[in-house]
Structure formats: structure tokens, C-alpha cells
Amino acid sequence: MSETPIRTGSLRGIMMRGPGLAETLPFYEDMWGLKLAHSDDGTALLRGTGSEPFLYGLTEGDVFGIEYVHFAMPDRTQTDALHAQCVAKGAQVLGAPAEFDDWAGGYGFEVLDPDMRRLRFRTEARQLPEEPDWSKPKKVSHVVLNTPDMEGVQAWYEDVLGFRTSDYSADQMVFLRCNTDHHSIALVRAHYASVNHVAFELPTIDEFMRAIGRMKQKGHVPTWGPGRHGPGNNPFAYFVSPSGFVIEFTSELQQIDETTHEAQVWPRDNPELMDRWMTAGPPTPAQRAVMQGRPDPGWPELAQRNRGAAE
Ligand SMILES: [Fe+2]
Incomplete structure (x- = not known):
């Protein structure tokens, strides 16, 4: 009988990549209903009304696509266990679990899926105070x-x-x-x-x-x-x-x-x-x-x- 695999916790959001994405920021702020949480060279991070540090990121790059899909893990133990499972299954992990040095912080790792998409798993990320706002994405x-x-x-x-x-x-x-x-x-x-x-x-x-x-x-x-x-x-x-x-x-x-x-x-x-x-x-x-x-x-x-x- 095979053991139940360690499960991914939840979807946090996604970082998009492409040329000129920063210019689309007003669309997401004024119309879509997100708020700028943080920006640094070439990257804008947009938050919703919940505590997640960002739901959607816009980063400059010459090819339109996904920079990474962002997942949450409940704690370091589960994060380490998921990483070990990725390694055991022969997945292409990008290093061992470690502290992230980006604005959202926390601890985790990255792995490539079979289509070479980067997936980022993070626990202990920065949390923002919730900002309930009617009709805005949560x-x-x-x-x-x-x-x-x-x-x-x-x-x-x-x-x-x-x-x-x-x-x-x-x-x-x-x-x-x-x-x-x-x-x-x-x-x-x-x-x-x-x-x-x-x-x-x-x-x-x-x-x-x-x-x-x-x-x-x-x-x-x-x-x-x-x-x-x-x-x-x-x-x-x-x-x-x-x-x-x-x-x-x-x-x-x-x-x-x-x-x-x-x-x-x-x-x-x-x-x-x-x-x-x-x-x-x-x-x-x-x-x-x-x-x-x-x-x-x-x-x-x-x-x-x-x-x-x-x-
Ligand atoms: Fe859908």
C-alpha cells in the first residue's frame, strides 16, 4: 500500500512576467481592485483584502509568462517533508529549503514542474493586516x-x-x-x-x-x-x-x-x-x-x- 503523499497547503497567488508589465499597474489598482503592497526594481506586488502579502506580482522580463506559481505550506516541518518528497520522486528542485530574502520573507523552496514552470512553496510569509473592502478580490x-x-x-x-x-x-x-x-x-x-x-x-x-x-x-x-x-x-x-x-x-x-x-x-x-x-x-x-x-x-x-x- 502506498503512503498518502504530503500535500501542498494552499495557493497564495502568482508572479507574472513580461515586457512592460509595470505599465499595467494602474489597471490592476484602479479597475481590478488590488492594491500595491510593495515594489522594487522591476517588480510590483499587488495585494487583496486578506492577509496574504501579495496575490499577483508583475515583473519585467522579455517573455510573457509565469515567473512562479506561489503556494503556502502550514509550517517548516511540512515544507521540509514536501521538499523531501520532491527529491524522492526525482523532481527538479532548485536547492534545499531556506529563508527567502525577498520582501515576503519566510522559509521554503522551489521546484520545476514537468513543463519547466517554477513553483515556490513558502511558510511563515509576511502577513498584512486584513483590509476588508467591498467588491475587491480577497x-x-x-x-x-x-x-x-x-x-x-x-x-x-x-x-x-x-x-x-x-x-x-x-x-x-x-x-x-x-x-x-x-x-x-x-x-x-x-x-x-x-x-x-x-x-x-x-x-x-x-x-x-x-x-x-x-x-x-x-x-x-x-x-x-x-x-x-x-x-x-x-x-x-x-x-x-x-x-x-x-x-x-x-x-x-x-x-x-x-x-x-x-x-x-x-x-x-x-x-x-x-x-x-x-x-x-x-x-x-x-x-x-x-x-x-x-x-x-x-x-x-x-x-x-x-x-x-x-x-
Ligand atoms: Fe477559472
Whole structure:
């Protein structure tokens, strides 16, 4: 019998990378509802209304993509155990657990997933006083990743990081959880690795609708939604950021009971199971295109390129 793997704690957020991202800061502050928590050379860190030091980071780089996906661990013991599990499973860890010397601080490590995405695990991070503010995002709900090897990457997140499969959307998408949230990560079958979208959670559905209203009043209508998904049962409204990243407002994500939940395959040939309110309709070809994202070569290639540039 195999032992239960050590599980990833929760999703903290994500650091995005690309050319000119700093110029998009006003969009996230004035419209999306985040606040600048900290900035230093080439990086801006945006917080939500909760205690997390940042939900979304913008860092300068010549390739659009993910700088790292950011996860929380409950304590050092669990962090060390997850690191040991990564090593035992042959994952590509970037050093041993150590203190971070960045603004968010704390202790942890990094590992590359099979698509060469950098994942950062951190415990004892800086905590901010909560700043409740109606209709502003409180946390990052989930990150959806495009991958050329959906089954392989799914198996890796399960085996190495202790994720569990919550549901499938036909044979095109798999939803993975690390705690009671129906999904913190989802994978989409694609031709290349890239970011599909990042979803921000509003505490209530009223706030979700008001956040859409704020965007609309400022001239940004959703490119898809509002609607309510089948898998996860969460309301959705998708927007495209000024730099071309797809971002989502969501709320009321299904909470999983481990004792009773069984993953199911949600069909795509029943519109009402895809779009439970029947308000959104299917994504347009333009929406699908923008969700394909721009190819992200991942961490080692970038590191190599940066080294090359420095020489
Ligand atoms: Fe989503």
C-alpha cells in the first residue's frame, strides 16, 4: 500500500512576467481592485483584502509568462517533508529549503514542474493586516495552465505535490485540489505550455457582480461571462488585461468533502452543464485564442537567456 503523499497547503497567488508589465499597474489598482503592497526594481506586488502579502506580482522580463506559481505550506516541518518528497520522486528542485530574502520573507523552496514552470512553496510569509473592502478580490482562487502533456502533468501534481483530481471537463481539462477548494490548479490540453488564466475570488456573489460592474463602468466588459461553470459550480467573468493575460472574477467555488467526493467527467455536449445559468454561452474563438496564451519556455531557458544577456 502506498503512503498518502504530503500535500501542498494552499495557493497564495502568482508572479507574472513580461515586457512592460509595470505599465499595467494602474489597471490592476484602479479597475481590478488590488492594491500595491510593495515594489522594487522591476517588480510590483499587488495585494487583496486578506492577509496574504501579495496575490499577483508583475515583473519585467522579455517573455510573457509565469515567473512562479506561489503556494503556502502550514509550517517548516511540512515544507521540509514536501521538499523531501520532491527529491524522492526525482523532481527538479532548485536547492534545499531556506529563508527567502525577498520582501515576503519566510522559509521554503522551489521546484520545476514537468513543463519547466517554477513553483515556490513558502511558510511563515509576511502577513498584512486584513483590509476588508467591498467588491475587491480577497484571494487568488485558481491558476489554469495549458500543457502539451495533460496526463503526465496531472500525475506529477498528484504524485509529487499531493494534489487530488476533483473533476474533468470532457477529455480536455482536469481540475486539481490541494485542500477543500474544488480546484487551485487546473490543466488544459494544449499544444504548448502557457498560462490559460488566473482567477480572483470575491467573498460573495453580490461582490462578484459589483466587481464586474466596476469594470464595466470603467469601459471593460467581460470577454466571457458572467456565467456559472459546471465543474466547481463557480460563477465566472473573464477579462483580458492590458498585457494580454486572461483574468477572472469568481466566487462561491465548490468546497470538497473528501469523504464523499468522487471525480466525474463533465460532458461538453450539454450546454446547461457548461453554463448553468445559460447566460454566458460557449467561449468565442477569440476567447479561446487568448486563453491559449503565449508559449512560455519556462524557468531554465529563461535563466540561461538571462545569463547569456549578462555576459
Ligand atoms: Fe477559472
